[in-house]
Amino acid sequence: MLSFLIAEIPRLFTIYNVILLLKAALTTLSLSAVGCVIGLFFGFLLSIARLSHRPIFWPLKALALIYVEILRRVPFLITLMIFFFGAQVLGFNISALAIAFISTSVISTAFVAEIVRAGLRAVKPSQMEAAAVMNFSAWHSFWHVRLPQAWPLILPPVFGYFVLFIKDTALASQVGVLELTQAGKILNTKGFSASLVYGAVLILYFIISYPLARFGAYLERRLGASRHSRPRRAI
C-alpha cells in the first residue's frame, strides 16, 4: 500500500496539479485573511456600539445585539447557503467566491464582536471611574485605559477563533468555490488516492494556519502574560 502511494506521488504533483492546489490554497488564505481583517474591524465597531450607554446609540446597540446573537447561532454553511441562494432569488449576479467572502466576513464579524465585547467589559469598572473623575472623555477612557487593558484578553481568543475559522472556509466548496477542500475533491475524483490528496491538503491547511497560531501565541506571551493589566475575569 505504502509503495503504491509513494509511486503515485510524482503523478499527483505535476505542475498542473500543483498549480491547482496552490491556487486553491491562495483562495483559502484570501477567504481567511479577508474574514479575519473585516471581522476584526467590524467586530470592534459592533462591540463598541454594544458597550455604549448613550441613548443615541441604542438603535445601533439593538441591531448589534440581534446581529451577534443570531449569526453566532447559525451554522456557517446555512449562512453561506442563504447568501448564495438569496443573491440568486434577488437577481444579483454575484460570483460564488464573492458570496464566500461576504459570508465569511459576516460570520467572523459576529464572533469577533462577542470576543471583543467580553474583553472590553472585563476591564474593572473602578478603572473607568478613576478615568471619569479625572475628566477623561469616553474616547480618552477607551483609548488610554480600556483598550490597552483589554488587548491581552481579546487577542488570544481572537487568534484561536481565526485558526478555527480557516478550517470553516472549507465549507465554501459547497457553493463551488475552488478552495483547498474543493481542490482535494477534484484531484480525488481524477483517480488519485484520497490518502495522498487529502494528506497534501492537510499539509497546506497546516502551512496556512500554523503561522497564525504561532503569531497568536506570541501575542499571548507578550500581552496576556504582561503584568501591565489586571482583568476582572477571563473571557
Added chain:
Amino acid sequence: MAHLDIRGLVARYNNATVLDGIDLSIERGEIVSLIGPSGSGKSTLLRVISGLLPPREGTVSLAGETINYADRRSLRRSRDKLAIVFQQYNLFGNMNVLRNVMVAPVTIQKRDKKTVEAEARALLDKVGLGDKLTSYPDELSGGQQQRVAIARALCLKPDILLLDEVTSALDPERVGEVLDTVKMLAADNMTLLIVSHEMGFVREVSHRVAFMADGKIQEMGPPAQIFGAPQQPRTQAFVSRILGH
C-alpha cells in the same frame, strides 16, 4: 463663601436611600473628616460629590458654583476643581507610576508635558517614591500604590481633595507612610474631606469631624468634642466602641 457647600443631599442605590439629607459646609483650607460605621454613607458622599453617583435631591456647590450633575460641562468644571483618592487606589494597571501621575494633566488638562513631568517627579519624590517612576502598580506595595494615587490626585492641582479610606486596604505597617503623606497635605493648607477609620489620625489632622450614621450627619464638631464629649447617644456609642478597642 464656603469652599464646598452641600445642602439637603439625598442619594439612592436603586431604591435604598444611602444619603438622607446631608448638609455640610467646608471652608477653604479646612480639613473635615467623616467617621461612622460601615454603610453609613461616608464613601457614597464622596462618590456623589465627584459625580460617580448622581444625587436624587439637594445641591453641591464648589467655590460658589452649584454643580449640575446632569450637565456634562458643569460636571467637567467641578471635576477640574476636585480630585479623589480611592480606597482601592484605582491606579491604571497599564501605565507605570510616572505615566499614571502625568496622563490626566497632559492628556486632559493639556498642560505642558515637561512642566507636568517635573511636577510629577517632585510629587513622587515628596511621597517617597522617586525611585519607582518606571514601576507598574502591581510591582508596588499597597502603601506605595496609595501614595502614587495621592501624587496622581495632587498633580491635577485640585482645590479640594477627597480621600476615601486611604488606609483601610493597607496592612498596619503601611498605614503610617500614607498618613504621613496626608499630614503633609494638611500642612499645605489644602481643603480636605477625609473618610477614615483611623481615629487617631482623624483627631490629629481634622479641624472638624462629622459622625455619620443611616445616611445622615448625626453630629459634627471639633475633634475634641466628637472624641471627648459627644452630644448624641449614637456618637457616644460609636466613639466609646472605637476608642475602647
